[in-house]
Amino acid sequence: MLRKLARWIDDRLGTSRFVEESLNKIFPDHWAFLLGEIALYSFVVLVLTGTFLTFFFTPSLTQHIYHGTYAPLHGVKVSDAYNSVVNLSFQVRAGLVMRQTHHWAALVFIAAMVVHLCRIYFTGAFRRPREINWMIGVTMLLLGIFNGFSGYSLPDDLLSGTGVRIMYSVLLSVPIVGTWLAFLIFGGDYPSTSIVSRLFVLHVMIVPAALAAMIGAHLAIIWRQKHTQFRGPGKREDNVVGPRLWPTYAFNSIGLFFGVFAVCTALGGLIQINPVWLYGPYNPSQVTSPAQPDWFMGWLEGALRIFPNFEPHIFGWVIPNVFFPAVLLPGVTFMLLYAWPFIEAKVSGDYGPHHLLDDARDRPVRTALGAATLSFYVMLFLAASNDILAKSFNVPVGNITWTFRGLVLGVPPLVGLFVHRVMRALQRDDPRRFTELPLEAVTEGD
């Protein structure tokens, strides 16, 4: 039957040669090559659960009185959006597990992209001929973060509403065009009644479609260029060694899909995320503390918190404080990410194609730079919890802010120097595993 269908299609499209080639296609086998797939499959989980959610969500900020089954909200004025999310959680069967799985999958999606990006970076997989795929990947990270933020904003609860308010201020802070930018995106002065419906269109249609297209391109390019592989016996620049797509790799990969889905649903059913009925509906004159964004916005939130109160006036014009941490910092971050393959090629003078991956120890400078940069963002990320740290450790929040101002500047160079030393020692002593490196080798230096 299946064979008959395949023949029928082949008869019309002539696909059999491509299919045959594809089924025999070889994929290098290493667990670290599956990180991007975690991201891919959490995206699939997001689309599946998200589609379910769209059938119940009302993207509108029209206010009315709540009459659902959650008693503590009876008679409270809420927006359509908030109302529909609470109803989805309490009145739609399996609605809450879907909603929570969706939110968890989003957090896992971006985390997986970050880990995948690190793997690509530290093994040098971004080098020629893979610069295009690197840039597509960076764009997907950007879109993923945007969609995470827009999704977090849709329920119009007290926590997310505060995030939207900050986004308005960030738009407002852009020099020269900021005011118009904020007014055009929000439809007018804050608070706007159209922002949720606008974010909704972006969140469920434009951005997912763009992501899907980019995933397609990302995979097509991998398909055409073939995957990189680690150095090893029998592995050369001009070959690929590993199992075939059919059946081995397909079974493993589909197995991973089910694994990702399983972990997301387990989180979605067992661990509560974003209980908007407890946060309450958004009201611009109310606020809750601690007020934090989802983790992937944490580095920006941390930067906003620890950036000094610098607000330059230049010939009668003002560059608002939030511009530096919330516009300039991400701008520079992503510019550097996009440009990295070209910067490294320029600096190292290595413009040649590479299909064999680097061992991190063989590129001590790149590895040290990467580790230092990563530690910078981790410090910013931790700084976003300064209020929670203050409360947990009973230390005034100002002291923690100042500590992080120091750590953000001090930790990256130290981490960089330390990692550089370790990499050099690894190169010299060449132990089989990192953990077998004698301590003296690091402390002694060169």
Add this chain to the structure above:
Amino acid sequence: MRPPSGRIGCALTLSIFASIGLTIVYALGGQTQLEGLLLFVALGGIAVALVGWAHNFLPKGPFEQSREERMAKPVAETEAEESFEAGADVVGRRYFLVRMLGLAVAALGAAAVFPVRSLGTRPGRSLSVTSWRTGRRLVTEDGRPIKAADVIEGTLLTVFPEGHTDAMDSQTILVRLPQQIVKPLPGREDWSPDGIIAFSKVCTHAGCPVGLYNEESHRLFCPCHQSVFDVLKAAKPIAGPANRALPQLPIRVDTGGYLVARSDFHEPIGPSFWSIDHA
């Protein structure tokens, strides 16, 4: 130890039972934790089975394939270039029309940008004015006017202009300070009758409501980015990222003993923007 096929079968059986369980839980009305757990088993069973299957029964190779060099194919490249140039030459002969076509597309593109303007209202002066007007009474969120005598020392009220309790740029914080510690700025001597003083509740950093008030030290605290404003120093920022003081609302007591605004804020409230000094 069971043979691998037994273990794979086991995982699939678990998955099947979990799926059956799911339908039962759903039919009985649903329970989030059970649904999550059963989904985990149903999906995880298949995951484990597939991977176990691949590990135990499928050819691992390693197989080898050559990687054709994609980068340098001078023949194909020149062929493509030639084909393109052959066509471009024919088109390029109509030099004037090519120019006109470019102009037409550019004009259409420029015209198509204009609808972007429909997305929002003109900013105008809306960032510089709020709903406070001379003589407008201060009311609570539910519209109750406030008598000066009702504001006790140590309390914190959020107030709005009467009739505009939904005007969020007008939200204002009202406190009463002990008379002896109020030191009004020059020009603001009559803005705080009986020590009752009002500041915009919108943070000048990123616009969050500055809702936390330490009544012992008379400091306002923003929960979003931890800016601190000293009420005793005209709400000057003393820590955190905020750079501008919270604007003060000039108020007085009317003949009925109610608090009313003397005027709107004298400066824009909320986060800074490019042209704030001209606003």
Add this chain to the structure above:
Amino acid sequence: MKLVLFATAALALCASCGLYRTGPPQYRPGLPSPPPNATGEQIFQRDCAWCHGPKGQGTDNAPALRGSTGKADVDFMLRTGRMPLSDPHEQMLHRPAAYSAKQIEAVDNYVASIGAKGPAVPKVRTSAALRPKGLALYQSNCAACHSSTGIGGALVPGKTEVKGRISSIAAPALTRATPLEVAEAIRTGPGAMPSYDARSLSNGDVDAIASYVSYIQHPLDRGGASISRVGPVAEGAVAWGGLVLLLFFCRWIGTRER
């Protein structure tokens, strides 16, 4: 070898954080509980007078217990163990009460008799029907400091009337607050907290807030484990945990060999 070193360093870091995490110190180890039949005056003179003065007139170490201070203040402070302190510079934190309910009442009455004319101990009535009203009031007046889930939050510390003592570093969690304590806190504004009299929050409003606070101590966690209701920070940590789980799964799928 290396791994062991890292593990030790990580452990040491965690341990030092743990040491730094200063829980409420024990209440005055030196003084025994007063005898059960001690009068309010005896307790006051023994445990309170050394800072507040023998007639409640106040000293450099503590404010006077006259004028706007009332039974509600004293009752709240003693009931939540925030008073008595063993050192005037110590932070007022929620501790087990030092006295029995009867002794607390006796001290309340004694302090009132020497001139504390402030609010009396309020009467609270909670009910589930009041929760929606309480939600709205709580969000407007309390959530900014105590969090909409009642877990408390960081606060700006500042100087207090007592030299050398800084006021609250954090607004406390409301997880243990009884309706009576909630009402007393609203009326008296202990520590850094603002106070609200009947003109800004009626007795009915206070009942509603207390009802809602009781609810959020054990709210409907329909979604599963509440992870302390800290919000996105804890959720981020859990999500990364989920990813680590998946990384282990990947390690099982793929080879580890180079």
